[in-house]
Amino acid sequence: MSYDLNEVMRHFKANTDVSPYGEGHINDTFLADSAPHRYLLQRINHNIFKDVDGLMNNIVAVTDYLREIITKEGGDPDRETLTVIRTTDDKNYYCSPEGKYYRMYIYMA
Numbered sequence: 001m002s003y004d005l006n007e008v009m010r011h012f013k014a015n016t017d018v019s020p021y022g023e024g025h026i027n028d029t030f031l032a033d034s035a036p037h038r039y040l041l042q043r044i045n046h047n048i049f050k051d052v053d054g055l056m057n058n059i060v061a062v063t064d065y066l067r068e069i070i071t072k073e074g075g076d077p078d079r080e081t082l083t084v085i086r087t088t089d090d091k092n093y094y095c096s097p098e099g100k101y102y103r104m105y106i107y108m109a
Helices: 005-010 052-072
Strands: 018-020 028-034 037-044 101-106
Touching: 005 018, 005 028, 005 037, 052 101
Parallel strands: none
Antiparallel strands: 018 028, 028 037, 037 101
């Protein structure tokens, strides 16, 4: 991957190194340690997911809905559903100058 992932991380307000994580077949996934959380950074395969904006809007809509339900039922939404990390310009994904798309979640062990 030719784009600097540290530069990608800065767009998510996280200044930390990343390392490859897992062996995904569709997206490239990276693990980042940055207090107070660990994060998963993914390069979205936009050859598979042609409408990245629609994909991410869908994910945010579902996770926001789940957070609301989990909270009403007395659960812990930070442990029971994904948390999408927004970029410095308040988007739910980042597109690099090379046209690569990235999203970030809080890592859930």
